[in-house]
Amino acid sequence: MKAEYSPIDRASSVPLILLLRSGVAWLALSGVLGLVAAAQLISPHFLDSWSFTTYGRVTALAETSFVYGWLANAGVALALWSLGRLSGEPLRGQGWALGGWLFWNLGVLAALVGIVHGDSTGFTLLGLPRYVHLVLLFSYAALAVPGILAWSGRQRKISYASQWYAVAALFLFPWILSVVHVTLFAWPARGVLQPIIAGWYAQCAWTLWIAPLVLSVAYFVVPKETGKVLPSYEFASLGFWTLIFVGGLTGGRHLIGGPVPAWIPALAVVSCALLLFHTFIVFLNLRGAVFARGVASRLISIGLAAYILGALVDAVTSFHSVAEHTQFTYFDTLQQQLALYAGASTVLFGGIYFALPRITGNLWTSAGLVRAHVGATVVGLLLLLISLGGAYYVQSQGLLDAKVSFATITAQTRPWLLGAFYAQAILLVGNIALLVNLLASACWITDFSAPATFNPAPALETSAT
Amino acid sequence: MSQKPDNDPRLDQAAASDDAVLALHEKAIGEHPDNGARYRLLPIFILFTLSGLILFAGTYLNRYAAHYSPLVFNENGKPSTGEVVVKIDPVALGKKQFEAVCITCHQATGMGVAGIYPPLAGSEWVNGPSKRLIEIVLYGLKGEVHVESHVYSAAAMPVFGQVAGSAYNWNDDRIAAVLTYVRQEWGNKSGPISADEVSAVRKSMGDHKEMSEDVLMASK
Structure with missing residues (x-):
């Protein structure tokens, strides 16, 4: 039995720490930008004197920095880490990862500069200006090299769920980005095909890229912390393939009532329902996370709860009669935050808290900052989701009543948006705590934190069933 | 440890x-x-x-x-099957029916043949109440009939409607069309007759036997 901490981790630490640090830095930046955008919803004249601080660009900046800065860096770091550990060897091809890290982050930086300059594409989750697409494509491929090598060189013939999801995410993102680049930018499709492709991309970025990254973390950390074989694990592969086959077909969800052939939204409705099967398997497998005691398990169980809730909400709101009430309201924002923040980010937080001491060999520097971050995340998320829910309710009631003027609706949603603003502020405070703690804990220059004492890992209990 | x-x-x-x-x-x-x-x-x-x-x-x-279908944008809609519903001009249909069948006796001029086949042009039967006219075509007519005080008795009007003993088994649309045609041709100026009127008569009378002048005059 290998020790819980080994020179293997230390040998792979440089690219992983760089990815994690830049990811959390982008997260903090996106929090600041998100706060500015939230403030502009309350007082529209805030920072409206310069074109680059207007609402449209600030939200595009916040979203790009969040998805391509935070989720991508942290998700890929944890995927590489778990693939490396499960292969039982130090990561090979780390030079690729270093190069990939450098050019990926330069690409994200260039994207943000481009958006400031007004080059955003205007598509959801794809604000990236067209000239950074190829940089991101190739740097992501380089980042994936150590992961693929670890996968192909694994010692066991049969692989584990965490590996499937990680490898799927490594392979699928280049596919969806290249497809969307060719069909929307290089040789743009015309007319109504454009929103169809953009909707397909936005949904695939979630179901085929971010969700697999997140699930690979959860499938790795949960049994490590619970010390039990995942219940009903024999169905995990069904859940995986359901996501891979059906996930890409849910793109038409945002096009209901739009000028697209009726079969596209109908297929999306059906796919959202079928995806519930995947969600159900994830629930069956990972439900033990709730009973584990670590910081990581606590965050991951919150994240998984949000993931499951988000899938249910997606399935319900994909129906035409429900979408009539939720489309074009704050409910869309709510759904996005439920997926990308409450679902994805908290699981990644959990993964980072679990992984970092193993990567550095040191404890996290400050227990207080860990508690502050977890507390702020929980409080901030609850406040954010409740506020957006309230804003949605008030807004949809008003929009459906022809007698209520638009100005009245805006005035009525204001207190709820103020709540969302405070929620963003709380989340930002938490994320700055994470950033400070991460920089202090994973710093080679002032390596002052105590070396971690890892308890020997006991043998895994087989499940009772 | x-x-x-x-x-x-x-x-x-x-x-x-x-x-x-x-x-x-x-x-x-x-x-x-x-x-x-x-x-x-x-x-x-x-x-x-x-x-x-x-x-x-x-x-x-x-x-x-x-x-x-790439052409249907409403989720409750169904794609077109290629069938086109054309609205048929009853006068054109009626003219076609008349020239295929009725013309043999009543002639292209609508004047019939003196003493044998009664005329349609200017006839008080054609331009009279629509119910009576429908009954003649649906059930046929036997025996003597007076048109503009001339007597016609040598021939019988065949049964055209979808009723027992029918010779032609025309549906209500065809009968309505041919009646509409004769009521506006040769200087006749009476209004059209709809298929609904024909079917109403057919349903209320059932399988009536052939009409005679007396029966027709009795019915309102």
Whole structure:
């Protein structure tokens, strides 16, 4: 039995720490930008004197920095880490990862500069200006090299769920980005095909890229912390393939009532329902996370709860009669935050808290900052989701009543948006705590934190069933 | 060895090694769904859940995907089958019917043949109440009939309607069309007759026997 901490981790630490640090830095930046955008919803004249601080660009900046800065860096770091550990060897091809890290982050930086300059594409989750697409494509491929090598060189013939999801995410993102680049930018499709492709991309970025990254973390950390074989694990592969086959077909969800052939939204409705099967398997497998005691398990169980809730909400709101009430309201924002923040980010937080001491060999520097971050995340998320829910309710009631003027609706949603603003502020405070703690804990220059004492890992209990 | 307390937030202790995670999950995949004689319910439940979702998916797509037509944008719509519904001009249809059949006796001029076939042009029967006219064509006419105080008795009007003993079995649309035609041709200026009027008469009278002048005059 290998020790819980080994020179293997230390040998792979440089690219992983760089990815994690830049990811959390982008997260903090996106929090600041998100706060500015939230403030502009309350007082529209805030920072409206310069074109680059207007609402449209600030939200595009916040979203790009969040998805391509935070989720991508942290998700890929944890995927590489778990693939490396499960292969039982130090990561090979780390030079690729270093190069990939450098050019990926330069690409994200260039994207943000481009958006400031007004080059955003205007598509959801794809604000990236067209000239950074190829940089991101190739740097992501380089980042994936150590992961693929670890996968192909694994010692066991049969692989584990965490590996499937990680490898799927490594392979699928280049596919969806290249497809969307060719069909929307290089040789743009015309007319109504454009929103169809953009909707397909936005949904695939979630179901085929971010969700697999997140699930690979959860499938790795949960049994490590619970010390039990995942219940009903024999169905995990069904859940995986359901996501891979059906996930890409849910793109038409945002096009209901739009000028697209009726079969596209109908297929999306059906796919959202079928995806519930995947969600159900994830629930069956990972439900033990709730009973584990670590910081990581606590965050991951919150994240998984949000993931499951988000899938249910997606399935319900994909129906035409429900979408009539939720489309074009704050409910869309709510759904996005439920997926990308409450679902994805908290699981990644959990993964980072679990992984970092193993990567550095040191404890996290400050227990207080860990508690502050977890507390702020929980409080901030609850406040954010409740506020957006309230804003949605008030807004949809008003929009459906022809007698209520638009100005009245805006005035009525204001207190709820103020709540969302405070929620963003709380989340930002938490994320700055994470950033400070991460920089202090994973710093080679002032390596002052105590070396971690890892308890020997006991043998895994087989499940009772 | 000194154990770190489990509740230090600076380090989550692992409860299993990577090797153990891999080995035991590999074993879990190979397990048989039934454990000895005790059958587990979960696989059946999962099978039914998946089947139910697929059933829903198929039903929904069949109902709302508009047969995957690229031209249907309303999820409740159905694609066009290529059939075009054309509104037929009753006068044109009636003219066609008249020239195929009626013209033999009543002549192209609508004047008939003196003493044998009664005229339609200017006839008080043609331009009179529509019910009577419908009855003549539906059930035929036998015996003497007076038109503009001339007597015609040598021939009989055949049964045209979809009634017992019909010679032609024309549907109500055709009868309405031909009557509409004769009521506006040769200087006649009476209004059109609809298929609904014809079917109303046919339904109220049932399988009536052939008409005679007396019966017609009695009916209103």
